[in-house]
Amino acid sequence: MTIWQPDLSRASGPIYVAIADAIAREVDAGILSPGAKLPTHRELAEGLEVALTTVTRGYAEAERRGLVSGEVGRGTFVRGGAGREATTERGTAPALIDLTVNALLPYAHAAQLTASMARLLSREDPIRMLDYQPFQGDERQRTAGALWMERAGVAASPSRVLVTSGAQHAMAVALSTLANPGDVVLTERLTYSGMKSLANHLHVRLVGLAMDEHGLLPDALETACRQGGAKALYTMPTLHNPAGIVMPEERRAEIAAIADRFALPVLEDDSYGFLVPDVKPLATFSPNVYYLCGTSKSLAASLRIGFLLCPPDMVDRLTAAISSTTFMASPPMGAVVAEWIFDGTADRIMAWKRKEVAARREVAAAVLGRFDNTGHPMAQHLWLELPDPWRTDQFVSQARMRGVLVSPAEDFVVDRSPPPYAVRVTLGSVRTRDALKRGLTTLAEILDAPAEPCRAMA
Ligand SMILES: Cc1ncc(COP(=O)(O)O)c(C=O)c1O
Secondary structure: OOOOOOOOOOOOOOHHHHHHHHHHHHHHOOOOOOOOEOOOHHHHHHHHOOOHHHHHHHHHHHHHOOOEEEEOOOEEEEOOOOOOOOOOOOOOOOOOEEOOOOOOOOHHHHHHHHHHHHHHHHHOOHHHHHOOOOOOOOHHHHHHHHHHHHHOOOOOOHHHEEEEOOHHHHHHHHHHHHOOOOOEEEEEOEOOHHHHHHHHHHOOEEEEEOEEOOEEOHHHHHHHHHHOOEEEEEEOOOOOOOOOOOOOHHHHHHHHHHHHHOOOOEEEEOOOHHHOOOOOOHHHOOOOEEEEEEHHHHOOHHHOOEEEEOOHHHHHHHHHHHHHHOOOOOHHHHHHHHHHHHHOHHHHHHHHHHHHHHHHHHHHHHHHOOOOEEOOOOOOEEEEEOOOOOOHHHHHHHHHHOOEEOEEHHHHEOOOOOOOOEEEEEOOOOOOHHHHHHHHHHHHHHHHOOOOOOOOEO
């Protein structure tokens, strides 16, 4: 048997990348077929006259791209089946169906949007566009942010709205202002993983509060407030990430009343609120809520614009936090977003997204409806509870072996209590409903088969 050996004579750049590129090329050309066994690391290293570690890195890179899978004790095999032709459309791992990124790009509008962006920026005064601008965003952008919030029902004057470099930055600005290292901040027991990493970065301790199918439990909040010491509550009452819950109105009123009673600042993350425009944000129940929203979910992630509403006496401190972290959000991007809010483009994109999410939810219901997935029908992610006897790591690993990436519950659990047996499955990260259906069908097939032990990944 001849040993497969790529021709790297014309490769430029690192050899390990060239090895992964060669595997990709030959898989595409049909020279390496699904299931084919690749040479051992040592065989290939000897054949190419390179270090063993270079081949190991090359295979790891090919595995990261979803081209091959390594099976301990058996070798490295060309992957086949579900994921090969489906792409993440993000240019990173073309062979995998990546259902971990929680964003739906405005595919239907991409070309018009880039054209309108170019038109708009060419109309602007170039010198002004290239210069520093007020740290909190210029008047026009803050007015656009206030208008956006008002459309969501939140009374916002531009003087209380700050423009940030995305929602994550708004969270960083608020958290670093409200809490010092070592302080406690409350949140739902399951929370957005970006808040976990932010708290970790700022050395702030998150304390997870109990939830039920309607979200954060008022009793749990009240008990934590009575214990004292917490500097803020970070919460996602609308389309909670990952649980997909929309908190009912009565509960919002209760949560706001408790926070007001204990003078606890609340940071409401309404990143997904645009998907359910009739739901009233928590900020409509109390003027003391810091309300944040961003363009990553509602428009497009690369714009990196967020809006943060705060009490009037906090404007200066939060502006200082913006200036000390990024100086200001990118003015050209802020100008584009403001224009799209004023001229109705933003509304059109959000309307398209609502339709697309609804259609993708239908695909999900048809394929995975018989499994337990809680959450609101407009959430763009599923919280899939795994049937007995599946363990989360086992399921995530099997899905990965079959070319589908999902996020384990561990990513979202705040404290060290045992995470539920569940995964988050995003519906927007692949470009087509067809690719989504293939990914979800693979997940359903895995759940339908008896749980196999995890096969360790090299
Ligand atoms: C709940 C929540 N908040 C904030 C963010 C961060 O958004 P941005 O990309 O605007 O920083 C995300 C991104 O996944 C999110 O899910």
